Amino acid sequence: xxxxxxxxxxxxxxxxxxxxxxxxxxxxxxxxxxxxxxxxxxxxxxxxxxxxxxxxxxxxxxxxxxxxxxxxxxxxxxxxxxxxxxxxxxxxxxxxxxxxxxxxxxxxxxxxxxxxxxxxxxxxxxxxxxxxxxxxxxxxxxxxxxxxxxxxxxxxxxxxxxxxxxxxxxxxxxxxxxxxxxxxxxxxxxxxxxxxxxxxxxxxxxxxxxxxxxxxxxxxxxxxxxxxxxxxxxxxxxxxxxxxxxxxxxxxxxxxxxxxxxxxxxxxxxxxxxxxxxxxxxxxxxxxxxxxxxxxxxxxxxxxxxxxxxxxxxxxxxxxxxxxxxxxxxxxxxxxxxx
Amino acid sequence: xxxxxxxxxxxxxxxxxxxxxxxxxxxxxxxxxxxxxxxxxxxxxxxxxxxxxxxxxxxxxxxxxxxxxxxxxxxxxxxxxxxxxxxxxxxxxxxxxxxxxxxxxxxxxxxxxxxxxxxxxxxxxxxxxxxxxxxxxxxxxxxxxxxxxxxxxxxxxxxxxxxxxxxxxxxxxxxxxxxxxxxxxxxxxxxxxxxxxxxxxxxxxxxxxxxxxxxxxxxxxxxxxxxxxxxxxxxxxxxxxxxxxxxxxxxxxxxxxxxxxxxxxxxxxxxxxxxxxxxxxxxxxxxxxxxxxxxxxxxxxxxxxxxxxxxxxxxxxxxxxxxxxxxxxxxxxxxxxxx
Numbered sequence: 132x133x134x135x136x137x138x139x140x141x142x143x144x145x146x147x148x149x150x151x152x153x154x155x156x157x158x159x160x161x162x163x164x165x166x167x168x169x170x171x172x173x174x175x176x177x178x179x180x181x182x183x184x185x186x187x188x189x190x191x192x193x194x195x196x197x198x199x200x201x202x203x204x205x206x207x208x209x210x211x212x213x214x215x216x217x218x219x220x221x222x223x224x225x226x227x228x229x230x231x232x233x234x235x236x237x238x239x240x241x242x243x244x245x246x247x248x249x250x251x252x253x254x255x256x257x258x259x260x261x262x263x264x265x266x267x268x269x270x271x272x273x274x275x276x277x278x279x280x281x282x283x284x285x286x287x288x289x290x291x292x293x294x295x296x297x298x299x300x301x302x303x304x305x306x307x308x309x310x311x312x313x314x315x316x317x318x319x320x321x322x323x324x325x326x327x328x329x330x331x332x333x334x335x336x337x338x339x340x341x342x343x344x345x346x347x348x349x350x351x352x353x354x355x356x357x358x359x360x361x362x363x364x365x366x367x368x369x370x371x372x373x374x375x376x377x378x379x380x381x382x383x384x385x386x387x388x389x390x391x392x393x394x395x396x397x398x399x400x401x402x403x404x405x406x407x408x409x410x411x412x413x414x415x416x417x418x419x420x421x422x423x424x425x426x427x428x429x430x431x432x433x434x435x436x437x438x439x440x441x442x443x444x445x446x447x448x449x450x451x452x453x454x455x456x457x458x459x460x461x462x463x464x465x466x467x468x469x470x
Numbered sequence: 471x472x473x474x475x476x477x478x479x480x481x482x483x484x485x486x487x488x489x490x491x492x493x494x495x496x497x498x499x500x501x502x503x504x505x506x507x508x509x510x511x512x513x514x515x516x517x518x519x520x521x522x523x524x525x526x527x528x529x530x531x532x533x534x535x536x537x538x539x540x541x542x543x544x545x546x547x548x549x550x551x552x553x554x555x556x557x558x559x560x561x562x563x564x565x566x567x568x569x570x571x572x573x574x575x576x577x578x579x580x581x582x583x584x585x586x587x588x589x590x591x592x593x594x595x596x597x598x599x600x601x602x603x604x605x606x607x608x609x610x611x612x613x614x615x616x617x618x619x620x621x622x623x624x625x626x627x628x629x630x631x632x633x634x635x636x637x638x639x640x641x642x643x644x645x646x647x648x649x650x651x652x653x654x655x656x657x658x659x660x661x662x663x664x665x666x667x668x669x670x671x672x673x674x675x676x677x678x679x680x681x682x683x684x685x686x687x688x689x690x691x692x693x694x695x696x697x698x699x700x701x702x703x704x705x706x707x708x709x710x711x712x713x714x715x716x717x718x719x720x721x722x723x724x725x726x727x728x729x730x731x732x733x734x735x736x737x738x739x740x741x742x743x744x745x746x747x748x749x750x751x752x753x754x755x756x757x758x759x760x761x762x763x764x765x766x767x768x769x770x771x772x773x774x775x776x777x778x779x780x781x782x783x784x785x786x787x788x789x790x791x792x793x794x795x796x797x798x799x800x801x802x803x804x805x806x807x808x809x
Contacts, residue, residue: 168797417792464770
């Protein structure tokens with residue numbers, strides 16, 4: 132049996148090997164992934180992002196448990212977690228997080244966890260994440276959680292791979308709401324206030340709500356919040372869906388106690404339904420695949436051009452640039468004429 | 471007089487016009503910048519980055535005042551500030567920050583402030599920042615401060631434009647040191663603990679120091695810190711410079727009171743001397759210009775390729791990708807063969 136067949140048949144060891152090939156960006160990894168591609172497109176990709184200290188990992192762990200026990204009637208969905216830690220290698224963040232998770236979720240054959248620490252460029256990380264996602268998708272994982280640490284634009288780019296993006300806040304984390312500062316509120320599909328039993332949860336929710344009012348001015352009177360904390364009106368949700376408009380719900384959780392997790396799971400499922408009904412699911416899919424193709428195209432063009440260029444021309448042009456004989460723009464134009 | 475001459479002669483209105491052209495990425499802006507390029511390469515580029523809430527803006531304002539009064543004997547250096555706020559447009563962060571600054575530093579003809587909010591892609595923002603830097607450099611600003619909000623990898627990429635990168639922390643900001651989590655400690659040339667009069671400054675400094683010990687194991691006994699708080703040994707600095715090794719100093723400041731700002735200014739100047747003596751100044755310059763040229767080259771190659779491609783081929787290939795007839799890699803290879 133080939134590695135491709137083994138992966139399609141759910142062999143964990145084979146999958147694990149492919150993931151390593153992908154992370155090392157080998158030719159073998161690329162070619163297997165190309166073969167597997169026809170089997171992708173089924174999984175629901177859920178991004179979870181937020182500043183350090185908001186308790187994301189704990190939240191994700193409980194969310195996974197929710198999925199694994201939620202559907203007693205049918206078979207529970209298989210869940211993969213891609214945990215991305217942009218910490219420097221010497222802080223060892225990814226490895227530590229991995230160990231804690233393994234202890235929590237070990238032994239469940241329906242769960243697969245892969246951590247990645249940022250080693251090279253950020254573009255490289257986003258690319259590797261996209262590839263890992265495809266591998267899990269082909270291997271039959273119905274839900275793939277992409278968890279990123281931090282709230283910078285970079286993490287946003289990775290989270291954009293997802294169909295549904297969950298942004299996690301915590302009360303009293305400095306005086307500021309991290310998501311607003313980092314501009315990630317716009318990409319949030321579901322907002323979570325974790326550690327909601329701490330003082331300041333009210334303030335955090337109020338701040339998030341007014342930001343949402345600003346972003347979605349037509350929906351000021353429409354609010355859905357945790358049913359633990361406020362009323363939940365199904366009719367309003369229905370109206371919202373009919374108008375093809377999605378206002379990100381705010382869910383309060385206390386991940387360490389598992390509180391609010393069921394509601395979070397329901398909101399994520401609701402968002403998936405919304406995407407399917409409005410056609411946004413295919414739009415996001417299209418944008419994602421197009422971006423990946425364009426990126427590969429660009430790389431190929433550069434490689435091909437470099438092969439055609441006479442050996443010393445690049446070096447000489449760079450020297451001219453450093454001596455300020457040409458501007459960067461002139462140097463680039465010159466190099467293209469020479470090839 | 472042409473716009474180029476006006477800018478070289480220090481005309482603020484002409485400069486302001488160019489900056490707008492650059493931000494809108496016009497052909498005119500690009501061509502003027504190309505003409506000005508021969509006059510660049512003099513300025514000291516200082517990046518200032520750190521999480522929201524650490525008091526960076528206030529720190530930068532005081533640093534500018536320090537420069538404007540520091541050299542009474544010679545003419546004070548002219549200072550430009552590029553403030554980059556990745557907040558979403560509707561939060562209006564950049565504009566607000568701008569107003570506060572204007573009030574503080576308005577009327578000083580040796581100071582120029584330009585704010586940029588993130589509107590498009592992050593790559594676009596880094597490119598525009600590089601271009602603004604060149605404009606200020608050509609216009610004769612000796613010090614250019616690039617201030618970014620946030621501590622994500624994205625902000626790091628922008629800060630990398632700088633010769634000297636200052637990373638700002640504050641005590642008691644959550645339980646974590648933002649720089650460590652975001653992996654930006656490696657790019658710090660000078661570390662600042664702002665709001666150093668708050669409880670927890672000791673802990674923050676201890677944490678930073680042990681991270682530095684891990685990153686620079688050969689220099690465990692070498693410490694230079696604020697002379698307000700600990701002893702400063704010139705001989706040790708000398709030894710350090712001879713070994714061509716730079717251990718980021720930690721400076722404590724209370725920006726709102728102007729405390730520690732002189733020391734920060736001195737450390738930045740010391741780092742500039744270090745770069746000049748070791749040749750790192752030219753290395754950073756070379757890496758920066760090469761990256762800019764490569765980026766432009768890539769864009770040109772893609773544009774040229776698109777012109778050659780038969781009209782419907784791109785669309786058809788994308789459709790095949792969406793139907794999973796080809797993988798992204800196969801689609802990219804196909805498109806290159808067709809052109």
